[in-house]
Amino acid sequence: MKRVLKIFFLLLISFELCVAQIKPGARQAALSFSDLSSSDVFSLFYNPSTLSSISNSTIGISYSPSPFGLKELSTAYLSFVQPAEFGVISAGFMIYGFELYKETQFNIGLSKSLSNNFSFGVTSILKNISIRNYGSRTFLLFNLGCKAELTKNLNFGFVFENFTRTTINNEDNQFPVILSLGLNYAPIDDINFFTALVKELNYNTSLKLGTEYKILDYLSLRVGTTNQPEEFSGGFGFSYNFISIEYAVISHQDLGLTHQFGLVIQLK
């Protein structure tokens, strides 16, 4: 418990408010979250605009049993994407925390292609935070994302998270306000290079790099690195027919390892 509190405290001071740190999707985690422009069932939590190209309804589960070696920080996500006539709709759910601090989140997103090389998406997030002996509150946040296909093998993505600058009480910036810009370069079909610049209000800019190589028809290998926080990551995805199983590990320079597992199923 002592270690839990220690790391929890560390997270608190380093992120002002201990909102869930573990983002969904073993694929994204393995790439150090550098991908802002390819579509993925968990894009709802990153860049919703990329979902506009999805043609099958898809469901994804992501689970991180013990981030930084602490099972108290375990985080689970569920995501669902459904193409519709007016665009692609998506819904997501997240649960995080332990008996003292709990967080649940419900996301709804809409993605739409505006032209054959530009699409846009928006997510609304209903977030509930409950702290034992202090009660619970619910907040509404919004994210906005765009994706542009610059050339056949170069894509650009842009995300503005929490653009209403929603905060918990009178103090500013208790939910992060983040601007992210990312490029995806695919020199050939099997290889993707990702790079992203992420600026959170009140923090230094973070550079993220990721590489994905589809080495076999059913196996993808991924590596990534970022400088803020100092992390590197790796993982693989194993896909067969309509099912894919994903795994990622992130190594944080001070806090240690985080493992993440994912299951993605295409429904039709």
Add this chain to the structure above:
Amino acid sequence: MKIKSVLFSMLLSSLIFAQVDSIEINDDFQNILEDASADKEDFQVYDLIEELVNNPIDINSATSEQLLQIPFLNLLTANAIVRYRDLHGSFNSLNELKNINELNDELIDRIKPFIQIKKTDNEILSYKNLLQRVKISNRLRTIQDIKTRKGFAENKFAGSRQKIYNRLLINSQNYLRAGFTIEKDAGESSLTDFFSYHFQINNYSIFSNITLGDYIIEFGQGLTLWGPYSFSKGIDAVNFVSRNGRTIIPYTSTDENKFFRGFAMNVNAGNLILSPFISFNKIDASIDSISNNITSFDYNGYHRTNTEINKKDRVRENIIGTAVNLALNANNKIGLLYYHSKLSNELKLNSDKTNSSFDYYSICYSTLIKKLNISGEMAYHQNSIAAINTAKLEADKNLSVLFSYRYYHNNFISLYGNSFGENSSVQNEIGFYTGISLKTKFGNFNFYYDQFQNPKTDNTLLFSSNGKEFLIYYYYKIFPKTELRVKYKHQNKEITNNSNELKSLINRITNNFRIEILFNSSSKLKFKSRLELISLSQSQRENGYLISEDINYLPNKNLQLYGRVIFFRTDSYNSRLYEYENDLPGIMTIPALYGEGMRWYLMIKYNTNFGINFSLKYSELYKLGERTLGTSYNEISSNLDNRISLQLDWKL
């Protein structure tokens, strides 16, 4: 010693113009100064490259294993060469390499010095033939400081002021090779203070080589066995992280301790190469007079004062071991190594632990899956492990990305290891390195980002520490005769502050920026201008800069003139700047410049038509407002440090 890869890559690019049996330095050489990790003069990495250039590999007969001995080539590119040869028949000219998709022009230029196309002569190997085809080359060099150093003035040094070096190499068609090297440093009394020799028979029956005398062994990624010199982080972000050990190499350098002396051979058995080796060498060390334990090894090789002479050859080391390299197929290779080292005295490891017997087990591998080359080594010693694994993805010939993870345990003590990393030893380090190399129409970009950690603490290392470093290098031919090179390097590293009683961990942030313009006026005349800036902040902020101008003039094919003048100013030794200097063939000089002052040199090379080449260099370091230069016995009581060097190369 780790030499940043920039050094190597520039050295190699200069060798494009090299003759098979003499390496001529050209202007590109001078680009290499800045990343050099140590201000040691006399970089013997030159010998390593010279040895490769003097024995070029025939690309029409070489196997992929043999091609891998060439720096810059990896499984992907080596296999591509072999595959092209199998499909299209033998190469008629080196230009045919351009038809291979996996090789870009820069890579082809870089490997050219190491390869050749042998005319097919089915000569039968006979002793008569061997004797007729003997090539002998000898290099004699003397270097002298003009000002008297304190050690001489106070009669502390036993010997004369000249540094003298002589190396003789005999080579007969690469079947027989032999040679010896003698060296005496300034202040040493015996002309043969360092004496090294080797004798090697190649390609005899099942033995691809049999080596007697001095040699080094390179295995895997260098966790357990490597030569005294290796390449590390630098402007070439993707080529030197992963390595191909070349197993047994005759020793021709002058590091006086880090080599093996004895017997080694390679036995070929199909896809398997067995390399047993045995060594009986003596090493310089400081010995505690009471416990008789080794307190430290002294690798600097100086034997000038009584103290230094007493340390000479104090420890006997007996080594026995075997390496096995197995090629499972063209794309998969593994290697195993075991060696045992027994020291004549106990080595003090920490306050309560000593050891005189060391066992190492190691396994290395390299595998190619489509465009992905994964290689690595894992070594085991005394219940602790060191490992490095590298994945390099070559998307196409203009873009490659590399990731490397290293983990060196704190208890891993590697006597002859020399592997990739931030620290000089294969110990107490965890790191993750990302490298990218991209060639575009608008120039070439290299980038790396390295995160590293020294996780454990002990008596000498009080704090665990973190660090990170990135480098961006851009080079581009802006005009047909003009090349621009820009480098920016940023390092943020936690270091122990020893400046007061209470030791603490502080952040040291170093920013280094360099811009360089090369202008090739004609094939005879070349100019290079450079500006380099450094800013460093630890307990306080420091700055420094360096401006230099370089001229190379080659009036005719026999005469070459090189000159440079450098002005520099830095706030202290902490913000020192390095500069690589043109020097006599066989030497690489990389002095550290700090304080306010200037340095200049002039070098003349004259090649006669009958096999004798002369080289002469005069250099001066002048510092404003100083009374002395250098420290301890090397101190001179003047603000001018000048030196003259002379060399004679002859070939038969």
